[in-house]
Amino acid sequence: MSIILNLDVMLAKRKIKSKELAEVVGISVQNISLLKSGKVKGIRFNTLDAICRHLDCQPGDILEYSPD
Amino acid sequence: MISNIEKVRHISKRMATFCNLLMVSIPLVLIWSWIDFEGARALGFYERVAYPIDAPATLSLAMGFLVSAFLTVFIIGAIYHLREFFKFGIKGNMFSEQGGDAFHKSAKYLVIYAFLSIPAETLIGVILTINNPVGERLLKLSFNTYDLSLIFLSLVIFSVSWVLKESALIAQYNAQIV
Numbered sequence: 001m002s003i004i005l006n007l008d009v010m011l012a013k014r015k016i017k018s019k020e021l022a023e024v025v026g027i028s029v030q031n032i033s034l035l036k037s038g039k040v041k042g043i044r045f046n047t048l049d050a051i052c053r054h055l056d057c058q059p060g061d062i063l064e065y066s067p068d
Numbered sequence: 069m070i071s072n073i074e075k076v077r078h079i080s081k082r083m084a085t086f087c088n089l090l091m092v093s094i095p096l097v098l099i100w101s102w103i104d105f106e107g108a109r110a111l112g113f114y115e116r117v118a119y120p121i122d123a124p125a126t127l128s129l130a131m132g133f134l135v136s137a138f139l140t141v142f143i144i145g146a147i148y149h150l151r152e153f154f155k156f157g158i159k160g161n162m163f164s165e166q167g168g169d170a171f172h173k174s175a176k177y178l179v180i181y182a183f184l185s186i187p188a189e190t191l192i193g194v195i196l197t198i199n200n201p202v203g204e205r206l207l208k209l210s211f212n213t214y215d216l217s218l219i220f221l222s223l224v225i226f227s228v229s230w231v232l233k234e235s236a237l238i239a240q241y242n243a244q245i246v
Binding site: 031034039042043 | 244245
């Protein structure tokens with residue numbers, strides 16, 4: 001897919017662990033792992049909102065478009 | 069108090085056992101009904117099938133058995149896939165893609181059985197009356213409320229199974245949206 005998830009990069013930049021983000025966002029650690037690996041079909045706006053609020057970033061910092 | 073998933077597991081286990089029982093008993097009843105054809109008819113089996121003037125010949129009985137066995141394969145197929153569906157229920161994931169697929173296959177076999185049972189009865193009647201004198205051989209095609217109900221019911225089950233299968237696929241897709 002041409003959409004790349006850079007959540008792992010943002011977590012490393014902010015020095016936040018997946019477990020902590022999962023607790024704040026209200027989703028499971030497994031789902032955070034799936035988001036980090038990009039093995040998801042989509043992301044809900046409220047999940048994206050919670051992630052951006054906690055990581056103090058823009059959706060564009062997490063999502064990247066790369067043409068195939 | 070038993071949780072819903074436990075109830076599903078419990079009922080699925082019983083239904084899977086019942087399916088096993090049917091998969092053994094149906095072929096046995098079929099064999100018995102052709103060995104003791106008169107006795108089976110007295111109990112209401114093959115009531116609508118055309119009956120010969122004299123007692124049916126052994127070859128006719130054997131051929132009639134083969135036609136019945138061919139038809140029974142579809143019922144056994146339906147029960148086999150229904151058992152597979154309930155096996156997923158025992159594991160607690162009845163409404164998975166594989167579970168929906170098993171139920172859909174079961175319904176498919178049931179529809180085939182419902183449609184084939186009508187010409188199969190006609191064929192058995194022809195086989196049994198083939199030794200009758202010329203002019204007494206019967207080609208009887210009967211179609212009554214029972215057949216109509218069976219076809220209607222099987223088509224309803226088939227539609228429900230298709231919806232279940234597609235719903236399971238949608239649920240699986242939605243689970244990948246975080």
